[in-house]
Amino acid sequence: xxxxxxxxxxxxxxxxxxxxxxxxxxxxxxxxxxxxxxxxxxxxxxxxxxxxxxxxxxxxxxxxxxxxxxxxxxxxxxxxxxxxxxxxxxxxxxxxxxxxxxxxxxxxxxxxxxxxxxxxxxxxxxxxxxxxxxxxxxxxxxxxxxxxxxxxxxxxxxxxxxxxxxxxxxxxxxxxxxxxxxxxxxxxxxxxxxxxxxxxxxxxxxxxxxxxxxxxxxxxxxxxxxxxxxxxxxxxxxxxxxxxxxxxxxxxxxxxxxxxxxxxxxxxxxxxxxxxxxxxxxxxxxxxxxxxxxxxxxxxxxxxxxxxxxxxxxxxxxxxxxxxxxxxxxxxxxxxxxxxxxxxxxxxxxxxxxxxxxxxxxxxxxxxxxxxxxxxxxxxxxxxxxxxxxxxxxxxxxxxxxxxxxxxxxxxxxxxxxxxxxxxxxxxxxxxxxxxxxxxxxxxxxxxxxxxxxxxxxxxxxxxxxxxxxxxxxxxxxxxxxxxxxxx
Numbered sequence: 001x002x003x004x005x006x007x008x009x010x011x012x013x014x015x016x017x018x019x020x021x022x023x024x025x026x027x028x029x030x031x032x033x034x035x036x037x038x039x040x041x042x043x044x045x046x047x048x049x050x051x052x053x054x055x056x057x058x059x060x061x062x063x064x065x066x067x068x069x070x071x072x073x074x075x076x077x078x079x080x081x082x083x084x085x086x087x088x089x090x091x092x093x094x095x096x097x098x099x100x101x102x103x104x105x106x107x108x109x110x111x112x113x114x115x116x117x118x119x120x121x122x123x124x125x126x127x128x129x130x131x132x133x134x135x136x137x138x139x140x141x142x143x144x145x146x147x148x149x150x151x152x153x154x155x156x157x158x159x160x161x162x163x164x165x166x167x168x169x170x171x172x173x174x175x176x177x178x179x180x181x182x183x184x185x186x187x188x189x190x191x192x193x194x195x196x197x198x199x200x201x202x203x204x205x206x207x208x209x210x211x212x213x214x215x216x217x218x219x220x221x222x223x224x225x226x227x228x229x230x231x232x233x234x235x236x237x238x239x240x241x242x243x244x245x246x247x248x249x250x251x252x253x254x255x256x257x258x259x260x261x262x263x264x265x266x267x268x269x270x271x272x273x274x275x276x277x278x279x280x281x282x283x284x285x286x287x288x289x290x291x292x293x294x295x296x297x298x299x300x301x302x303x304x305x306x307x308x309x310x311x312x313x314x315x316x317x318x319x320x321x322x323x324x325x326x327x328x329x330x331x332x333x334x335x336x337x338x339x340x341x342x343x344x345x346x347x348x349x350x351x352x353x354x355x356x357x358x359x360x361x362x363x364x365x366x367x368x369x370x371x372x373x374x375x376x377x378x379x380x381x382x383x384x385x386x387x388x389x390x391x392x393x394x395x396x397x398x399x400x401x402x403x404x405x406x407x408x409x410x411x412x413x414x415x416x417x418x419x420x421x422x423x424x425x426x427x428x429x430x431x432x433x434x435x436x437x438x439x440x441x442x443x444x445x446x447x448x449x450x451x452x453x454x455x456x457x458x459x460x461x462x463x464x465x466x467x468x469x470x471x472x473x474x475x476x477x478x479x480x481x482x483x484x485x486x487x488x
Contacts, residue, residue, distance in 0.1 A: 002098070004098070004099075004107075004110055007110070007113075007114070008110060010113070010117070011109070011110050011113030011114055011117060012109055012110070012113055013113075014112075014113040014116045014117060015116075015171075016112070016116070016174065017171060017174040017175050017178055017179075018178075019178050020178065020179060024179060026471075026474045026475060028179075029179065029180050029181050029474065030180075030181065032175060032176065032179040032180040033176055033180035033181045033182070033187065036172050036175055036176050036180060036184060036187065037187060037191060039172065040074075040169075040172065040187070040188055040191060041191065043069075043072065043073050043074050043165065043168065043169075044068065044069035044072050044074050045069070045072065046072055046073045047071050047072050047073075048071060048072065048073060048075070048137065048158050048161050048162070049143070049157065049158070049161065050139055050140050050143045050144075050154040050155075050157050050158050051071055051137055051138070051139070051140060051158060052138040052139060052140040052141070053071075053138070054070055054071035055070065055071050055136055055137040055138060056134075056135070056136045056137075056336060057070045058130060058136050058311055058314065059077075059079070059307055059311070060310070060337065060350070061350040061451070061453050062303060062304075062306070062307040062310075062453075063077070063192070064189075064192050064193050064196060064452055064453050064456035065189065065300060065303050065304070065307075065453065065455055065456050065459065066078055066079045066082070066304065066307065067169075067185075067188035067189055067191070067192045068165075068169070068188075068192075071137070072165070073161050073162070073164065073165035073168075074165045074168075074169055075127075075130065075137070075162050075165060076123060076126055076127060076130075076162060076165065076166045076169075077169070077188070078169060078173070078185050078188055078189075078300075079122070079126060079304060079307070079308075080119050080120075080122035080123045080126055080166050080170075081119050081122075081169070081170060081173065081185060082185075082300050082301060082304040083122045083126070083304060083308060084115060084118035084119040084121075084122050085115070085301060086301050086304065086305060087118055088111075088114070088115055088118065088388070089301070089381070089384040089385070089388050090384070092384070092387070092388050097111075097114075099111050116170065119166075119170050120166075120167070120170075123162075123163055123166035123167065124163070126311075127159055127162040127163055127166065128159065129311075129315050130162070131155050131156075131158050131159045131162065132155055132159075133315050133318060133319055134314060134315055134317075134318030134319065135318065136314075136318075137158060139151045139154040139155050139158065140154060169184070169188070172184050173185050173188075181467060181470055181471060181474070182463065182466065182467045182470060185297075185300075186297075186459075186463035186466075186467070187463075189300075189456065189459050189460060189463060190459075190460050190463055190464060192456075193452050193456045193457065193459070193460040194460065196450040196451065196452045196456075197256075197449055197450050197452055197457075197460075198450075199216065199450050200216055200217065200252075200448075200449040200450020200451065200452070201216050201217050201218055201449060201450070202216045202218060202219070203215055203216035203219065216450075217249045217253065217449065220249065231243070245352070245354045245355075249449070251352075251354075251446055251447060252352075252446070252447040252448050252449050253449060255443055255446040255447060255448055256443075256448045256449045256452075256457065259439065259443050259448070259454070259457050259458060259461060260461050262439060263292075263296075263439070263458060263461040263462050263465070264461065264465060266290075266291050266292050266432075266435065267290060267291075267292060267462065267465050267466075269290065269291040270288040270289060270290045270291065271288070271289045271424050271428070272286040272287070272288050272289075273286065273287045273288075273289065273407060273420060273421070273424075274286055274407065274408055275287055275400065275405040275406065275407060275408075276405065276406060276407075276408050277404050277405055277406075285405065287396075287400060287405075289421075289424045289425060289428055290428070290432070291428060291431070291432050291435070292432040292435070292436060292462065293382075293386065293391070293425060293428045293429050293432050294382035294383075294385045294386050294391070294429050294432060294433055295385075295462055295463075295466065296436045296455075296458045296459050296462040296463075297385065297459070297463075298378060298381035298382045298384070298385045298433055298436075299374075299378060299381075299436055299437065299440060299455050299458060299459060300455075300459065301377075301381045301384075301385075302373065302374060302377040302378055302381055302437070303348070303440075303453075303455050305377070306346070306347070306348055306373065309343070309346055310338075310343065310346075310347055313329075313330050313338060313343035314332075314336060316329075316330070317330060317332045317336075326341075327340065327341055328341055328342060329341050329342050329343065330342060330343035330344065331344065344366075345365055345366055345369055346369065346373075347366075348370050348373075348374075348441075348444065349366055349367060349370050349441070349444050349445055350444055350453055351444075351447075352444075352445065352446060352447035353367075353445045353446075354447075355447075367441075367445070370441050370444075371437075371438070371441050373437075374437030374438070374440055374441050375434045375437040375438055375441075376434075376437075377437065378433040378434055378436055378437030378440075379429075379430045379433040379434045379437070380433075381433065382429050382430065382432060382433025382436075383426075383429055383430065383433070386425065386429050391425075392425065393418050393421035393422045393425050393426070394414075394418055396417075396421055396425070397414045397415075397417035397418035397421055398414055400417050401413070401414045401417060407420055436458060439454065439458055440453075440454040440455040440458050441454065442454065443455075443457055443458070
């Protein structure tokens with residue numbers, strides 16, 4: 001008996017959002033998407049009952065990628081979903097699952113059920129240490145006394161709320177994927193990063209709330225022009241340095257604009273393979289193989305893996321103490337962030353290099369390690385992403401063939417289409433994954449508006465661009481229903 005026979009009764013009974021039976025009108029998709037977005041913002045402002053203060057931010061600047069809100073019911077964000085995806089991609093890449101999700105309907109159901117089961121496991125494995133280890137989410141003594149359940153009881157109460165929040169965000173993502181536009185994960189990332197970008201532009205300290213303790217770009221420049229913000233004379237070296245790297249925000253603004261431009265340009269760079277319809281004479285089309293073929297979503301997997309490593313380091317430091325923890329493994333400062341040791345060098349550079357006071361050799365090692373992890377990891381996870389999401393040459397060729405399309409000048413079979421795609425997709429996948437990793441690290445080193453991480457900014461721009469393309473496609477299908485029937 002295989003593991004599939006054993007697990008099937010459980011995996012096939014995992015709760016799921018019902019798929020629409022027919023075509024969902026575009027306006028209804030927008031309604032579902034907007035409704036889930038409003039619910040997401042609402043839940044990120046529902047703080048955990050029984051929590052003393054807001055607790056310690058475990059994820060740090062990874063929060064912009066993992067979404068959610070510190071100390072709220074969405075404390076875990078999309079972290080468990082992403083971690084479960086990492087585990088599934090590694091198992092699938094090693095061919096340990098034995099699931100044919102492309103041709104076998106039973107295996108498709110098992111894969112989806114296994115993914116949900118792993119997400120629930122990750123919710124438990126991530127939520128328990130946050131509540132019970134390291135005092136990341138301290139329990140309120142007043143609540144414990146008023147309810148008469150003790151500190152441990154309050155901690156279990158907080159964990160139950162975190163668990164419910166993790167399950168909610170799982171199904172919110174599924175609702176958007178099946179009934180809305182794009183994916184819930186992408187929508188939540190855009191929401192979190194956009195908040196920080198707007199804060200970095202418009203924040204007025206004491207009025208709209210500080211962003212990392214500093215004013216936004218517009219209030220700062222108004223202050224510089226009116227004289228309420230004092231800087232050295234502009235034409236002096238100190239003044240130029242202040243405008244470029246300090247309160248003038250010129251370098252972060254230029255970096256943010258450059259990332260926007262590069263990602264949009266890279267999304268438009270493509271190799272277009274001509275197609276013709278064998279059933280409809282004169283019907284032609286093109287299959288685009290983009291430079292960023294696997295999109296920037298594999299970057300979430302790389303950064304989530306790094307976030308889990310840093311989370312493990314903080315738990316070890318909190319549990320065994322600074323004295324018992326070897327210095328080579330990790331040295332932690334008063335803020336709870338590593339300042340030396342292995343965990344320090346494995347942490348990504350999330351502060352502009354002109355603000356880092358480390359010696360040059362130390363900074364060079366950190367930059368080299370971060371570049372290696374992001375470039376190599378981006379390429380590897382891009383390959384896994386393409387294979388597990390049926391974007392590889394074989395799966396894509398099968399989809400093109402099933403739609404009735406073929407490549408002019410080649411035989412009308414799957415193998416002929418696959419041979420042509422194999423000349424482009426594997427190479428573009430690796431190059432695109434490595435390029436996105438390089439851009440993410442460079443954006444972190446130069447700084448961005450609102451202190452948004454380079455990866456978060458890349459994800460936001462790319463996901464927004466893809467949602468724009470999907471909306472344009474939906475509108476086209478609404479105007480020409482026959483095209484939907486022709487291309488499925």
